[in-house]
Amino acid sequence: MKRERLLLAVPPLLGWYRISKRDLPWRKDRTPYSVLVSELMLQQTRVEAVKERYVRFLTRFPTAEALAAATEEEVLKEWEGLGYYSRARNLHRAAKIIVREGFPQTWVGVRALPGVGDYTAGAISSLALGVYAPAVDGNVLRILTRLLADPAKIDENRTKRDFSALLTEVCPPEAGEFTEALMELGALVCVPNGPPACGACPWSALCLAHLEGREEDFPVRGEKRPRRVEEHDVYIMTCGGKYALVRREEGLLKGLYGFPFLTAPPAGRELAARRAKHIFTHVEWHMTGHLVEVEGEDPAYLWATAEEIEGKYPLPSAFSAFRIWIKGA
Ligand code: SF4
Incomplete structure (x- = not known):
């Protein structure tokens, strides 16, 4: 039939x-x-x-x-x-x-x-x-x-x-x-x-x-599993016109550059904060972004100018809400 x-x-x-x-x-x-x-x-x-x-x-x-x-x-x-x-x-x-x-x-x-x-x-x-x-x-x-x-x-x-x-x-x-x-x-x-x-x-x-x-x-669907929600504090550290990036070594967005997720704020002066959300297939990132002016360039990070972030380091759209803080980008 x-x-x-x-x-x-x-x-x-x-x-x-x-x-x-x-x-x-x-x-x-x-x-x-x-x-x-x-x-x-x-x-x-x-x-x-x-x-x-x-x-x-x-x-x-x-x-x-x-x-x-x-x-x-x-x-x-x-x-x-x-x-x-x-x-x-x-x-x-x-x-x-x-x-x-x-x-x-x-x-x-x-x-x-x-x-x-x-x-x-x-x-x-x-x-x-x-x-x-x-x-x-x-x-x-x-x-x-x-x-x-x-x-x-x-x-x-x-x-x-x-x-x-x-x-x-x-x-x-x-x-x-x-x-x-x-x-x-x-x-x-x-x-x-x-x-x-x-x-x-x-x-x-x-x-x-x-x-x-x-x-x-139609179509008929079974029960949908809810997405896992993860809360993250994201730090956009700036020093002398450069911004701190990390290459994500594992998990979501592996191999891409992004702003670091930290559990404690870095030493410095917080200039602004904003909330943002990014939805992946099975996970949601609920992020609080902090723009922080720091004293020196911590060697744990890659320090890039706005032009380098625009032209050289692929910054995923998950971080696009924080791009407004990248001057010239
Ligand atoms: S296949 Fe979809 S669009 Fe076509 S008649 Fe059936 S319900 Fe309508």
Whole structure:
């Protein structure tokens, strides 16, 4: 029953996609490397935010060879502001593997690249290699559970497995287009926030949730675990026009420069304080930032000017609320 309905849904979906797809930079002049870059950039990041950055990244690092030859610092700097910096490090490592061993030709090989999970491996295999492998994320689960009025909980692994198997069964020969069409429908029509645009949907005559007027009942989710909240005092120490930075050696934002988190204030004169919040996937940082003028440059830190912070040291967006204190930055 599910399979039959999904089989019926494939031709109108492809027909709709061919005339409605967005003109996105990563859909032009595709190479396996460019697909890898776009898929990693798009992980947990909005298409609008990625568009310009993707073009800039590929201009700077047009091939896996160019990326592999760069230093980690150069790659992180180019990634600055996109967040989830482990993706940049993984991409860098993946480029080195590709230069050494060639681009993998199977789903298993793609999946083994750093930073590539099941979804990304499915997308890359379909788009870059023409080998269909299901790429099932929250968007795809939303549209499929609506199409089928399926009450399966979308955050359970079993649901993902079942829909992956189903998609593999009904995949047409145009594997790449099919993968993208599913994503595009979830992005443009059967949207995650707000009511779905059923009037413009190629599935409006087939979609059980729509036919039953129950679009809002799907997808069904299980209990959500709350994010862990961490309180931090962040010190923006300044001395003679320079600011103290630390390279974070572990945990969130590993490998990036930031302002130190201290449990006791440094000796000096506090000039200002402000609260800020940054939300990661599973953790929230609730920060109190302190701008402190200190007497001398403590050698435990890297002391950088505003220009150096702007141009040389990638400062993650978690600290952007405190940039107003960096004069000239
Ligand atoms: S008909 Fe409406 S609910 Fe069903 S898939 Fe299309 S947009 Fe989503």
